[in-house]
Amino acid sequence: MPDRLGPPRDTPLFERITLIGLGLIGSSIARAARHLKLAGTLVAADASPEVTARVRELGLADIATTDAAAAVSGADLVILCVPVGAYGAVAEAIAPQLKSGAIVSDVGSVKGAAFAQLAPHIPAGVHLVPAHPVAGTEHSGPDAGFATLFIDRWSILTPPEDADPAAVNAVRSFWRALGSNVEVMTAQHHDLVLAITSHVPHLIAYNIVGTAADLEEVTQSEVIKFSAGGFRDFTRIAASDPTMWRDVFLNNKEAVLEMLGRFNEDLAALQRAIRWGDGQALFDLFTRTRAIRRNIIAVGQETAEPDFGRRRGGDGDGQ
Numbered sequence: 388m389p390d391r392l393g394p395p396r397d398t399p400l401f402e403r404i405t406l407i408g409l410g411l412i413g414s415s416i417a418r419a420a421r422h423l424k425l426a427g428t429l430v431a432a433d434a435s436p437e438v439t440a441r442v443r444e445l446g447l448a449d450i451a452t453t454d455a456a457a458a459v460s461g462a463d464l465v466i467l468c469v470p471v472g473a474y475g476a477v478a479e480a481i482a483p484q485l486k487s488g489a490i491v492s493d494v495g496s497v498k499g500a501a502f503a504q505l506a507p508h509i510p511a512g513v514h515l516v517p518a519h520p521v522a523g524t525e526h527s528g529p530d531a532g533f534a535t536l537f538i539d540r541w542s543i544l545t546p547p548e549d550a551d552p553a554a555v556n557a558v559r560s561f562w563r564a565l566g567s568n569v570e571v572m573t574a575q576h577h578d579l580v581l582a583i584t585s586h587v588p589h590l591i592a593y594n595i596v597g598t599a600a601d602l603e604e605v606t607q608s609e610v611i612k613f614s615a616g617g618f619r620d621f622t623r624i625a626a627s628d629p630t631m632w633r634d635v636f637l638n639n640k641e642a643v644l645e646m647l648g649r650f651n652e653d654l655a656a657l658q659r660a661i662r663w664g665d666g667q668a669l670f671d672l673f674t675r676t677r678a679i680r681r682n683i684i685a686v687g688q689e690t691a692e693p694d695f696g697r698r699r700g701g702d703g704d705g706q
């Protein structure tokens with residue numbers, strides 16, 4: 388699997404790119420865009436003065452400011468990299484400064500709600516092309532990002548039906564330049580797929596770690612000491628950013644509840660198989676699931692290395 392970005396471009400893809408929110412995802416984009424020279428000028432805006440100060444120290448952008456509206460002035464591409472719950476306020480603030488012909492995109496993990504919050508604020512003549520890089524880690528903030536995060540990961544674009552094809556292509560080129568494979572689908576389909584591949588697994592991790600923390604007969608020190616027995620991987624996922632994940636569940640309610648319904652039915656069937664000693668049912672399911680894991684490794688979306696190849700701190704999750 389390639390773990391390096393290609394050489395810098397001779398001419399930038401966009402004259403001016405503005406990133407809003409310089410946490411894990413925003414700072415990863417900034418690092419890669421800077422290395423690849425994708426922007427003539429790269430502007431970073433974050434609500435937090437500590438974050439903008441850190442962006443300056445790390446040299447992640449040409450300009451770093453807390454003023455998102457000023458930051459988008461003259462930008463050809465604006466990418467929101469803030470939690471989905473902040474979209475409405477950010478879109479309202481930047482709308483008057485967006486130039487005609489600009490593209491507004493995002494990286495949010497939920498796409499139906501992203502569009503619903505952004506679209507009412509987008510002025511005529513500005514193109515809205517929502518996107519979601521299915522790559523991440525459980526870490527947050529500008530120091531957590533790294534330029535290779537998106538290599539060989541999928542980026543899903545969810546443009547509205549009437550989106551300008553040239554704007555969609557420009558966003559596609561941007562993500563391809565960062566090393567991603569790009570797929571286009573509707574926001575509704577995205578939210579259903581991600582509910583089962585990412586959102587419900589995170590909920591299960593948050594739940595099981597919470598259950599373990601509340602146990603009285605098994606001590607917390609035993610939980611930590613014997614965590615290698617499967618629990619440890621759940622704790623990694625359950626360490627993911629609370630704000631981001633709160634917003635994911637509040638904004639993908641329907642799809643998550645639909646998938647949880649199915650999950651609960653299947654769990655009840657497993658419970659029944661254990662109660663009635665139906666070893667064959669258990670064996671059959673575990674054989675099917677093992678094949679799925681092997682397929683994920685075979686298509687390069689996971690590594691079979693010891694410790695899941697995550698010594699750097701959990702890279703490569705599809706979140």
Ligand code: NAP
Binds near residue numbers: 524529
């Ligand atoms: P993060 O590390 O917490 O960074 C978010 C940044 O946005 C923080 O610096 C935050 O500042 C800033 N921010 C919050 N509200 C803002 C506002 N109104 N205006 C300007 N800046 C604001 O989060 P992240 O993991 O990069 O996630 C960002 C987005 O990427 C989310 O929409 C998430 O769904 C999506 N995403 C995440 C992952 C992942 O694995 N983490 C993967 C794919 C997509 P404060 O810290 O001061 O609040």
